[in-house]
Amino acid sequence: MKYLVINSGSSSIKYQVIDMTTESVLATGLVERIGEASGRVQTTFYPGTARERESVVEQAIADHGSGMRSVLALLTDQEQGIITQPSEIAAIGHRVVHGGEDFQASTLITPVVIQAIERNIPLAPLHNPANLDGIRVAMEIFTGLPQVAVFDTAFHQTMPPRAFLYALPYALYEQDRVRRYGFHGTSHRFVAGECARLLGKPLSQCNLITVHLGNGCSMTAIENGVSVDTSLGMTPLEGLVMGTRSGDVDPALHLFLQQHKGMDLAAIDAMLNKESGLKGLCGLNDMRDIHKAAAGGDERAALALAVQTYRNRKYIGAFMAVLGRVDAIVFTAGIGENDPVVRAESLEGLEAFGVRLDPDRNRRHTGEARCISQEDSRVRVFVIPTNEELAIAREVAVVIGGKRR
Ligand code: ADP
Numbered sequence: 468m469k470y471l472v473i474n475s476g477s478s479s480i481k482y483q484v485i486d487m488t489t490e491s492v493l494a495t496g497l498v499e500r501i502g503e504a505s506g507r508v509q510t511t512f513y514p515g516t517a518r519e520r521e522s523v524v525e526q527a528i529a530d531h532g533s534g535m536r537s538v539l540a541l542l543t544d545q546e547q548g549i550i551t552q553p554s555e556i557a558a559i560g561h562r563v564v565h566g567g568e569d570f571q572a573s574t575l576i577t578p579v580v581i582q583a584i585e586r587n588i589p590l591a592p593l594h595n596p597a598n599l600d601g602i603r604v605a606m607e608i609f610t611g612l613p614q615v616a617v618f619d620t621a622f623h624q625t626m627p628p629r630a631f632l633y634a635l636p637y638a639l640y641e642q643d644r645v646r647r648y649g650f651h652g653t654s655h656r657f658v659a660g661e662c663a664r665l666l667g668k669p670l671s672q673c674n675l676i677t678v679h680l681g682n683g684c685s686m687t688a689i690e691n692g693v694s695v696d697t698s699l700g701m702t703p704l705e706g707l708v709m710g711t712r713s714g715d716v717d718p719a720l721h722l723f724l725q726q727h728k729g730m731d732l733a734a735i736d737a738m739l740n741k742e743s744g745l746k747g748l749c750g751l752n753d754m755r756d757i758h759k760a761a762a763g764g765d766e767r768a769a770l771a772l773a774v775q776t777y778r779n780r781k782y783i784g785a786f787m788a789v790l791g792r793v794d795a796i797v798f799t800a801g802i803g804e805n806d807p808v809v810r811a812e813s814l815e816g817l818e819a820f821g822v823r824l825d826p827d828r829n830r831r832h833t834g835e836a837r838c839i840s841q842e843d844s845r846v847r848v849f850v851i852p853t854n855e856e857l858a859i860a861r862e863v864a865v866v867i868g869g870k871r872r
Pocket of ligand 1: 753
């Protein structure tokens with residue numbers, strides 16, 4: 468029961484081979500700089516175990532096809548490999564960023580599904596074509612194998628119209644599907660499931676706020692196990708302050724920048740996505756560097772931290788109002804899992820709303836899922852490591868094996 472999980476980007480492919488009988492990772496790796504003069508295929512076999520070893524091949528990688536073939540060569544390598552032939556892989560799971568309104572759940576890939584992913588390219592012009600490259604290449608190399616698309620947007624398809632509609636002329640929604648979709652759904656769904664386990668009740672009875680803080684950041688309000696609102700919108704730019712993305716701004720900003728700075732829409736888009744967020748505020752986008760700079764007296768770094776954590780708090784408050792009863796707040800992803808300062812500042816002043824963080828538990832770092840609130844906290848607070856590859860593999864098991872979520 469070995470599954471291959473593929474996250475295909477425009478110039479990279481991330482992959483994992485997972486043994487689903489034990490949910491253990493047999494290999495994890497990255498193909499980088501596809502289409503450039505020098506590329507790189509990196510694989511770690513048996514990560515986190517005594518048998519761990521790394522293999523790196525530096526070579527030009529013309530396209531996704533040759534990248535995937537290099538991966539397969541590594542996986543089937545007689546000495547190092549973890550499989551003897553491609554047919555040992557039972558199924559493949561693909562991360563697909565945008566499923567639009569076409570997909571409420573993960574689905575077996577057929578020509579009709581591929582057409583629907585293509586139809587949603589206008590909503591994710593950078594991501595969906597790259598995801599499709601990965602799918603096409605895998606279909607060519609692993610002929611006849613079941614392949615499953617797992618969408619970042621699917622978990623949020625339960626949002627009601629009052630949460631997903633922008634207050635724009637309704638025809639824009641009817642004709643062009645302009646609406647909020649939300650992303651990181653696989654991660655929010657995964658940590659919600661883990662949280663339900665820790666709370667000891669079915670997910671369908673849990674009200675949660677899941678806070679995914681990585682390079683990209685988003686927050687989801689989960690009512691009785693389903694997403695009812697989320698901070699990312701039609702594209703992954705809305706909402707929280709991210710590494711290089713602005714999150715919420717006044718929509719009239721575009722006009723101002725055009726009129727007063729002579730910027731065209733492409734330049735504004737690039738600025739909002741790549742030069743804003745934490746990086747825009749202080750020049751740094753890695754939270755570890757921001758802490759170092761702030762500790763050294765860099766006021767802008769401290770300000771960037773304050774702007775991000777204030778926005779987090781504001782959204783937590785909004786989602787508490789959306790949900791009414793909140794069983795738990797869950798922090799996940801690079802910053803959410805590792806940064807006690809961001810967690811504490813994001814929850815500052817929320818005692819009146821039943822959130823009582825335990826400072827010692829918050830500071831203790833274990834790498835495990837854990838509760839960091841005080842015993843008497845009405846709203847419990849958890850740190851739960853996300854695992855999007857495992858989440859995708861579990862979705863594959865649900866789709867092809869009829870397993871229950
Ligand atoms: P992605 O969204 O690319 O999957 P991750 O979830 O891996 O990103 O998060 C990456 C971010 O996590 C980094 O930019 C860094 O700011 C943050 N991070 C990682 N480790 C730590 C740490 N120990 N303390 C604070 N922040 C961290």
